[in-house]
Amino acid sequence: MVKKNTTTTADGAQPAPAAAKAPAPSGAKAPAPSRARTAAPKLGTPRQPGPNRAPSVTIRPPSIVTPAAPAPITVNADAGVQWTWLPADLSWDEEQVVRYVETLLDVAGVESMRDHTGGGGTYPVRFPHPGDYALTAAGVTDEGAHISAPPVTVHVTPAGPPVFNWVSPADGTVVDFGPGGGQVTVELATGPDQYYPLAVGITKDGTTTTQSFTGSRLVTTLVLAPAPLGPRTITVQCADPDGRTSSQTRTIVAHDGTPPAVTIGAFPTDVTVTSLPFLLTLNGTTSGAQSGVTGVSYAVSSGPSGQAQDTAAAGDWSTWQARIPLPTTGRFDFTITATDTRGGTGSASASINLHL
Known part of the structure; x- marks a missing residue:
């Protein structure tokens, strides 16, 4: 043990020198020598200056750690304290419990350190990536004992938000x-x-x-x-x-990518009418389900517009019929338009002449 002495008496004065003792009578038995130390001082002696403390090792990382930048990891190695009462000089003696000769620090997956000076210290550690790292440490005494620190987890915070x-x-x-x-x-x-x-x-x-x-x-x-x-x-x-x-x-x-296709079936393009309006009936086909056709409409230039009827057995507008009322004689241009599920369109156009 490493020794440090402090001397204290009840009144704070230096202890008086011991009085000379008379020689023992001839043939008397000599008294046994007194012990220099005792752990149980008598009543009335000064109070022990402080508590006894067992040796310990702790790890103290910084509060914020980021990747690549060196982070100071401190290992505290406390040698402990043992107080002993010395009755010979009426004082308390303070001794370190152990003497450290080496400090060990291990950062899982990163590095291990051995400091042969002992007694702990502060060690720079570079953590390569964000995440959690386990730290362990121990102090090695001159008698070969290992005093281990409670393990510590260090969280390494990313320098910024994710980059992708x-x-x-x-x-x-x-x-x-x-x-x-x-x-x-x-x-x-x-x-x-x-x-x-x-x-x-x-x-x-x-x-x-x-x-x-x-x-x-x-x-x-x-x-x-x-x-x-x-x-x-x-x-x-x-x-x-x-x-x-x-x-x-x-x-x-x-x-x-697959716009609707639409065709108009054959119909008379020149018609003599006897009465008006004339009802033009058109039939045709579309690409139907292949293009996702959802409807067919007609529009006459300078004339009516409206919806055709789905005549396909499958209800997919692969065939259709439009009945278009034409109010007067003359030339009529019209367009048939198929619309798909995406809003895309496909058209076909034709014309008819009406006369009396």
Whole structure:
């Protein structure tokens, strides 16, 4: 033990020198020598200056740790204290319980340190990535004993929100849509310095789906609703385990990849009428279910417009009929238009002459 002496008497004065003792009578038994120390002082002696303290080792990390920057990790090695009463000089003696000769620090997955000076210290540690790291430490005494510190977990905070590269689709990409909608492949890339796992949320058509991503490349296929055609937005948001987020939004252009086809069946194009209005009956076909046709309409230049009837047995507008009232004689130009589920259209035009 390492010794430190303090001397105290009841009145604070230096102890008086001991009086000389008379020689023992001849043949008398000599008294036994007194003990220099005792752990049980008699009543009336000064109070022990402080409590006894067992040796201990603790770890103190900084409150905020970020990747790559050196973080000071402090190991405190307390040698402990033992107080002993010395009756010979009426004082308390303070001694260290142990003497440290080496300090050990281990950062799981990062590095291990041995400090041969002992007694603890502050050690710079560089944590490579965000996340949680387990720290252990011990003090080695001159007798070879290991006094271990309670383990500590250090949380390394990302320097900023998640960073990701949106590889595809490029902003403004044109995508062909069919009756079932359109498909878009989203590809993202991230680096090894991110705090994984990331929660990746992708929003399209007003709906968000979330998946866990551990890097470094995410590829997923989205199915978008058939309508509307034109600009459509997709938003990607990444969140790390600490709740930090970053997001990007891109626009794709929905294009009708299979627009409806429509045909007009044969009909007389020059008609002598006996009364007005004249009812023109037209029949025709469309590409039907293949294009997702939802209706057929007619429009007469400088004349009436309206809806045709679905005459297909399957109800898919693959055949249709239009009955168009023409109010006067003359030439009439008209257009038949088929519309699909995406709002896309296909048309066919013809004309007829009416005379008396």
